[in-house]
Amino acid sequence: MENVEIQTYLASLGERAAAAKTVLQSLDSEQKNRALRRAAEALIERTDRLILANELDYEKAQNAGMTEGLLDRLRLTPERIKAMSEGLVQIAKLPDPVGEVMEQFDRPNGLHIEKVRVPMGVIGIIYEARPNVTADAFGLCFKTGNAVILKGGRDAFYSNQAVTEVIRDALTEMNIPADAVLLIENNDRVVTTAFMKLKEYVDLLIPRGGAGLIRSVVENSTIPVIETGTGNCHIFIDETADPAKIIPIVINAKTQRIGVCNACESLLVHKKIADRILPALGKALLEKQVEIRGDAVVQEQIPEAHAASEEDYGREYLDLILSVKTVDSLEEAIAHINKYNTGHSDAILTENPENAKEFLRRVDSACVYVNASTRFTDGFEFGFGAEIGISTQKLHARGPMGLKELTSYKYQITGQGQIRP
Amino acid sequence: MENVEIQTYLASLGERAAAAKTVLQSLDSEQKNRALRRAAEALIERTDRLILANELDYEKAQNAGMTEGLLDRLRLTPERIKAMSEGLVQIAKLPDPVGEVMEQFDRPNGLHIEKVRVPMGVIGIIYEARPNVTADAFGLCFKTGNAVILKGGRDAFYSNQAVTEVIRDALTEMNIPADAVLLIENNDRVVTTAFMKLKEYVDLLIPRGGAGLIRSVVENSTIPVIETGTGNCHIFIDETADPAKIIPIVINAKTQRIGVCNACESLLVHKKIADRILPALGKALLEKQVEIRGDAVVQEQIPEAHAASEEDYGREYLDLILSVKTVDSLEEAIAHINKYNTGHSDAILTENPENAKEFLRRVDSACVYVNASTRFTDGFEFGFGAEIGISTQKLHARGPMGLKELTSYKYQITGQGQIRP
Numbered sequence: 001m002e003n004v005e006i007q008t009y010l011a012s013l014g015e016r017a018a019a020a021k022t023v024l025q026s027l028d029s030e031q032k033n034r035a036l037r038r039a040a041e042a043l044i045e046r047t048d049r050l051i052l053a054n055e056l057d058y059e060k061a062q063n064a065g066m067t068e069g070l071l072d073r074l075r076l077t078p079e080r081i082k083a084m085s086e087g088l089v090q091i092a093k094l095p096d097p098v099g100e101v102m103e104q105f106d107r108p109n110g111l112h113i114e115k116v117r118v119p120m121g122v123i124g125i126i127y128e129a130r131p132n133v134t135a136d137a138f139g140l141c142f143k144t145g146n147a148v149i150l151k152g153g154r155d156a157f158y159s160n161q162a163v164t165e166v167i168r169d170a171l172t173e174m175n176i177p178a179d180a181v182l183l184i185e186n187n188d189r190v191v192t193t194a195f196m197k198l199k200e201y202v203d204l205l206i207p208r209g210g211a212g213l214i215r216s217v218v219e220n221s222t223i224p225v226i227e228t229g230t231g232n233c234h235i236f237i238d239e240t241a242d243p244a245k246i247i248p249i250v251i252n253a254k255t256q257r258i259g260v261c262n263a264c265e266s267l268l269v270h271k272k273i274a275d276r277i278l279p280a281l282g283k284a285l286l287e288k289q290v291e292i293r294g295d296a297v298v299q300e301q302i303p304e305a306h307a308a309s310e311e312d313y314g315r316e317y318l319d320l321i322l323s324v325k326t327v328d329s330l331e332e333a334i335a336h337i338n339k340y341n342t343g344h345s346d347a348i349l350t351e352n353p354e355n356a357k358e359f360l361r362r363v364d365s366a367c368v369y370v371n372a373s374t375r376f377t378d379g380f381e382f383g384f385g386a387e388i389g390i391s392t393q394k395l396h397a398r399g400p401m402g403l404k405e406l407t408s409y410k411y412q413i414t415g416q417g418q419i420r421p
Numbered sequence: 422m423e424n425v426e427i428q429t430y431l432a433s434l435g436e437r438a439a440a441a442k443t444v445l446q447s448l449d450s451e452q453k454n455r456a457l458r459r460a461a462e463a464l465i466e467r468t469d470r471l472i473l474a475n476e477l478d479y480e481k482a483q484n485a486g487m488t489e490g491l492l493d494r495l496r497l498t499p500e501r502i503k504a505m506s507e508g509l510v511q512i513a514k515l516p517d518p519v520g521e522v523m524e525q526f527d528r529p530n531g532l533h534i535e536k537v538r539v540p541m542g543v544i545g546i547i548y549e550a551r552p553n554v555t556a557d558a559f560g561l562c563f564k565t566g567n568a569v570i571l572k573g574g575r576d577a578f579y580s581n582q583a584v585t586e587v588i589r590d591a592l593t594e595m596n597i598p599a600d601a602v603l604l605i606e607n608n609d610r611v612v613t614t615a616f617m618k619l620k621e622y623v624d625l626l627i628p629r630g631g632a633g634l635i636r637s638v639v640e641n642s643t644i645p646v647i648e649t650g651t652g653n654c655h656i657f658i659d660e661t662a663d664p665a666k667i668i669p670i671v672i673n674a675k676t677q678r679i680g681v682c683n684a685c686e687s688l689l690v691h692k693k694i695a696d697r698i699l700p701a702l703g704k705a706l707l708e709k710q711v712e713i714r715g716d717a718v719v720q721e722q723i724p725e726a727h728a729a730s731e732e733d734y735g736r737e738y739l740d741l742i743l744s745v746k747t748v749d750s751l752e753e754a755i756a757h758i759n760k761y762n763t764g765h766s767d768a769i770l771t772e773n774p775e776n777a778k779e780f781l782r783r784v785d786s787a788c789v790y791v792n793a794s795t796r797f798t799d800g801f802e803f804g805f806g807a808e809i810g811i812s813t814q815k816l817h818a819r820g821p822m823g824l825k826e827l828t829s830y831k832y833q834i835t836g837q838g839q840i841r842p
Binding site: 022025026105107111113120121199203204218219222224225226242244245248249252253256338356360361362364365366367368369370371372373375376377381382383393394395396398399408409410411412413414415416417418419420 | 443446447526528532534541542620624625639640643645646647663665666669670673674677759777781782783785786787788789790791792793794796797798802803804814815816817819820829830831832833834835836837838839840841
């Protein structure tokens with residue numbers, strides 16, 4: 001498309017979203033919940049349509065040589081469609097944050113000020129070839145009264161189109177503007193980049209995907225962005241760590257699921273307990289097929305360990321690899337973590353309450369743990385019910401983002417003729 | 422400077438700020454308040470030094486033909502230095518938001534989760550040639566445990582250098598790292614643009630100034646930005662408005678201070694009361710030297726009114742000019758406002774509670790008023806004590822930003838060996 005065409009196309013989507021958001025802001029919770037449940041039913045009813053569209057994507061991706069892992073994320077099955085549908089039903093059950101009076105106070109001049117939670121307006125989501133995100137992102141944005149403009153990965157194009165169509169039809173049935181969810185149906189990269197600058201229409205842009213996607217959005221967007229989901233997560237084994245907790249927590253954080261942002265990527269071990277801990281821990285990790293990359297002390301205690309390079313400490317492997325480094329002190333551990341982490345999740349294993357406190361206070365991450373696996377950084381695990389992502393930035397939202405984090409607020413001020421002296 | 426030199430220079434500032442922030446995060450409120458009071462005293466003690474530096478800037482600006490209005494903002498006098506100093510004393514008196522436990526809850530698996538308010542880390546402020554902002558921005562950032570990197574307008578260079586030096590010396594006296602406040606001492610525009618991309622070190626960037634500065638920051642920054650301070654504020658006079666309130670509120674909102682973001686720039690009048698209201702209102706505005714730009718109905722009722730163009734409705738005049746438009750309904754007024762406003766402050770004058778409610782709910786602005794002047798959108802007027810600006814975006818902060826808005830939060834999670842099943 002020519003530049004002018006791109007602008008016209010995106011502006012027309014923006015106008016449609018703007019018209020829809022005005023209606024969405026006026027819906028009450030029950031209207032929204034009914035529509036979510038109807039969309040959930042429609043996904044089940046039209047499973048065949050979804051599977052057919054997904055097969056188009058899948059075959060194309062397979063022929064293009066997509067890796068097994070990515071093909072698996074792309075695949076829709078009746079079970080996965082059921083899970084998508086249930087996701088919407090769950091969102092319908094969550095409390096609606098919109099309209100909550102967060103604070104209210106009276107000023108000496110008689111002005112009454114209420115701080116009220118409101119929808120953002122229009123949210124943009126840019127994500128990779130995972131069709132389930134389409135329904136999920138719609139559900140969370142819709143429940144919070146926001147219109148959403150989606151740009152999914154090109155490899156899931158037909159699947160996303162089908163999911164969006166099913167949801168839009170369900171909304172129309174419920175007399176709600178279908179434009180509550182809009183899909184950018186052009187996979188040209190320049191369209192995606194132009195979308196990141198659609199500031200006049202979009203209030204918030206959330207990239208969901210790998211580090212490359214997120215970097216591209218941060219560098220190009222003029223819309224406020226929330227960065228999500230890159231996690232170089234650490235566990236520090238303090239000299240007072242309870243040996244009975246160490247292996248279960250490290251194995252859980254590293255291997256329970258390797259491709260996720262809250263998996264442990266780097267281990268720090270206090271030198272004073274390295275010889276007591278590392279041999280058994282190394283054995284347990286090796287049994288789970290984890291490749292260990294360590295410093296000299298680690299290699300001495302675990303002969304199978306490879307040498308870690310400086311670069312290893314900054315890596316989010318998302319794989320069965322773990323960097324392991326020994327440190328002389330809590331101080332050194334904290335400094336190392338604050339240098340290499342991505343602000344996601346970091347843990348200390350310790351039986352010393354002072355060290356725990358120091359670690360909690362000084363490690364600069366969204367979630368800081370004492371004696372628990374980093375794998376708990378998750379909207380469901382926190383009891384938020386659903387999440388749009390894990391924010392690794394400090395503005396607006398940090399850590400698991402639930403429904404509240406998809407809202408803004410406004411001040412409503414009522415007077416009786418007050419003027420400023 | 423060469424590109425490499427710029428990067429080295431900014432990275433060195435970033436490293437210094439990072440080192441300082443670690444100390445600042447550990448200070449208790451009393452330590453911070455003592456340092457603020459000492460800095461306040463030092464500004465008074467070294468008034469002569471500040472005045473001398475300011476004279477250098479002032480003369481240079483005067484010779485370069487700076488306008489009276491800008492020269493006035495640049496000028497430091499003993500009274501203004503006293504006001505800067507008092508500003509810091511006031512900030513010392515405000516409650517410290519850092520460390521507040523915002524929420525805490527226990528999960529069924531025994532994990533205890535606390536959401537704790539923490540400093541952002543390093544804040545960048547880019548502003549125009551107003552030396553008082555230097556002390557003010559330092560005070561607000563310091564109180565909230567943040568290091569701050571300042572880039573002030575080039576025309577206030579010597580003044581900013583002097584203010585920063587006095588504050589840094591005061592911090593050193595109090596055994597607090599002087600690098601809590603750093604000034605970018607290079608006025609090359611490419612340095613400022615490179616600063617907007619110093620994402621590795623800066624957590625939040627706040628532009629304070631006119632629309633051009635803000636646009637440049639939004640377009641270039643890779644650091645999360647809070648947009649502040651552009652206000653195309655509206656007042657809608659509903660058909661049920663109390664005639665006794667109309668003139669005082671409109672005159673106050675338009676003329677009490679014309680160069681500020683919460684001044685009224687555009688008036689909407691319900692057609693049903695246009696003939697009853699406009700002649701007297703027009704007279705009152707003209708007496709205050711306000712130029713009126715209106716539609717045909719307005720020109721009929723106020724013969725002195727000029728014709729308004731479409732462009733007028735989108736203007737933030739910051740001047741003795743007011744656009745006036747008549748509308749057929751509340752609906753039309755809300756649609757017009759949501760089309761042209763900047764998300765700052767808009768008011769309705771009405772005695773109809775239903776219309777008031779509708780307006781409060783549907784106008785998409787940080788602050789929405791019923792029967793009061795838009796001039797109240799201000800941190801002091803809201804009782805927040807001090808403000809870094811008025812946010813016109815929806816992410817993180819909206820409306821007057823006090824101390825809380827300069828903080829983030831983290832989750833601190835304490836377990837007893839929990840792993841994810």
